[in-house]
Amino acid sequence: MRNLASKSSRALSRQGGFTLIEIMVVVIIIGLLASVAVPTVLDRMEQARTQKARADFKSLQTALKLYRIDNFTYPTSDQGLDALVHKPTLAPVPRNWKSGGYLDQMQMDPWDRPYLYMSPAENGHDYDIYTLGADGVTGGEGPNADLSVWDQVEKAE
Numbered sequence: 001m002r003n004l005a006s007k008s009s010r011a012l013s014r015q016g017g018f019t020l021i022e023i024m025v026v027v028i029i030i031g032l033l034a035s036v037a038v039p040t041v042l043d044r045m046e047q048a049r050t051q052k053a054r055a056d057f058k059s060l061q062t063a064l065k066l067y068r069i070d071n072f073t074y075p076t077s078d079q080g081l082d083a084l085v086h087k088p089t090l091a092p093v094p095r096n097w098k099s100g101g102y103l104d105q106m107q108m109d110p111w112d113r114p115y116l117y118m119s120p121a122e123n124g125h126d127y128d129i130y131t132l133g134a135d136g137v138t139g140g141e142g143p144n145a146d147l148s149v150w151d152q153v154e155k156a157e
Helices: 002-014 020-071 151-156
Strands: 116-118 128-131
Touching: 020 128
Parallel strands: none
Antiparallel strands: 116 128
């Protein structure tokens, strides 16, 4: 009986680990799965950033419309979007600026930079709200593309 138990324990000790080939196969499989999944996840992240910018544009537009209703004009480019949070001191100083402002705080774009504002806009609109995308430089494609509040509107027309 003793001999049988020692044979059994020796057999178990020989089969106690993985071979180098087995480990390499598992690592290769994980690498292949990651090479398929990672680009999809990164693409979704960029889509989410674009969607966030579009949602922010809508809330900024709403605040700008309320500002215009109270003050009969949009903030100037020099006053900027900060005029929605703090009463402008630059001319033309709004006479009916809402106490407490039109936004609680200024929103940052999805790449953690301030949104840019121009009034009047170069595209024929009264104003433009935009961001320079992931790279922070004018122009670009994909995640580096500039986003404007008017992009979706002009594409629909």
